[in-house]
Amino acid sequence: MVAEVCQIHDISRGGSCFASTIAFTKGSILNVELKTPFLNNSVLLEGVVIDNVVKIKDVIYSIHIQWVGLSE
Numbered sequence: 586m587v588a589e590v591c592q593i594h595d596i597s598r599g600g601s602c603f604a605s606t607i608a609f610t611k612g613s614i615l616n617v618e619l620k621t622p623f624l625n626n627s628v629l630l631e632g633v634v635i636d637n638v639v640k641i642k643d644v645i646y647s648i649h650i651q652w653v654g655l656s657e
Contacts, residue, residue: 591648600632600651608646609634615650630655 591603601617609615611634619628632650640647 594647598652598655600635600649602647602649604640605646605648606644607648608637608639609648611635611637614653617650 587607589605589607591605593601593603595602596619613634615632615634617630617632619630621628630652631654632652634648635651636647636649638647638649
């Protein structure tokens with residue numbers, strides 16, 4: 586298991602985009618623990634990597650994931 590603290594650029598009902606120092610490969614399943622000062626508890630989400638854009642080679646990647654298994 587790899588733990589990474591990331592900065593979210595965009596989040597929606599369909600998925601999210603975030604900056605990472607890890608180049609997650611397309612198709613990887615990620616377990617995301619979303620923490621926000623507006624909620625007392627963390628929100629646990631699962632997503633599949635649909636894109637990985639190199640921002641600075643070997644340093645920063647823009648990871649795009651699509652949520653899977655969401656309930657209403």
